[in-house]
Amino acid sequence: MTIVVLQLPDVKSEKEERPRKCPHCAGEIFQRWGGVKKPIRDQQIQSVRVYRYRCCRCRRTFRDYPEGVDQADQSRRLRKLAALSWVLGLSYRGLVAVFAAFGVQIGRMSVWRDVQELGQVRQKEYKWRPVRVLGVDGAYVRGWGETQAVLIAVDLGNGQPVAIGKIDEKDPKAVTEFLKPLVQRLGVSVIVTDDLASYKKVGEELDLTHQVCQFHLRRWVGRALYELQPLLPAEWQEILVEIKRLIAELPLDGDKRLVALWRKIPENRAGRGGQPLTPLDQLRQLLVRLAENWARFRVFDWQPDVPWTNNQTEQAIGRMKMRARTVRGYKTWSGMQNGLFLTGTGIA
Secondary structure, three states: OOOOOOOOOOOOOEOOOOOOOOOOOOOOOEEEEEEEEEEOEOOOOOEEEEEEEEEOOOOOEEEEOOOOOOOOOEOHHHHHHHHHHHHOOOOHHHHHHHHHHOOOOOOHHHHHHHHHHHHHHHHHHHHOOOOOEEEEEEEEEEEOOEEEEEEEEEEOOOOOEEEEEOOOOOOHHHHHHHHHHHHHHHOOOEEEEOOOHHHHHHHHHOOOEEEEOHHHHHHHHHHHHHHHOOOOOHHHHHHHHHHHHHHHHOOOOHHHHHHHHHHHOOOOOOOHHHOOOOHHHHHHHHHHHHHHOHHHHOHHHHOOOOOOOOHHHHHHHHHHHHHHHHOOOEOOHHHHHHHHHHHOOOOO
């Protein structure tokens, strides 16, 4: 049975120690300048004691809040619990009803702001964190009334989402413009993607090592072999078996062996001038495509920290899409961003 442990901030009813530094000038000597009883919304504590201090250095006053409390009416614990409950699948209306059952009155817009706050915190945490291997994949997500084409970038070292853009992955120029600042800021040297031709152009443009997801590779190659099998004469069936074996084993000299297979197939002029390609021509094209991209299929073999699939990125996208269905589509771009950064890695 899976056990989920939520780490929530502690909340104290009163500050146990005096402040050490002035928030305005970093002074260290203060005078207590009165105190007030502040009502807060929390599951356990209804009010806290807040003291005001005057700095003897800059003569300015400031409030010193107890642990887990700030200027907001809600405690930090309640705000994080509300946001995490949204991540778990509750709607804003459902959250209001649940908290009301425990004696905490909170509005839907307050919960919405709590979700935005936690989402922004998550984005700031990963904005400058170094990333060597970046998973990139496109998706179509429900948002503001229609399906939106987006591009997702995930740190494959820890599975954390890094960025999301309103970009169609089939546009290599747009993908390059989206990834270029990430590569420069985070120090990315390897990308893991599916087998779209646009990603090949992007990797070359940004001088990145490119690993093609093995799941996508084996899926499209398997489909191509399945479609060619009934069309090819018996004497060429062994080549299909050899291609399947090479894709499964990914040997170092696989590209050379593919070229050797390509040379065995006689070339004809079919397919030129608008004529349809024959099954043998399709097989030749398949061999050429695999041989030209062979190095991209086996980066994980000589770089151990590079995964051989892009599953972590797809899992983040899947959780983001699931949340989109439960909220009947994201209503704003910031909501879609939070849908990725909060649900993309599960419980924060």
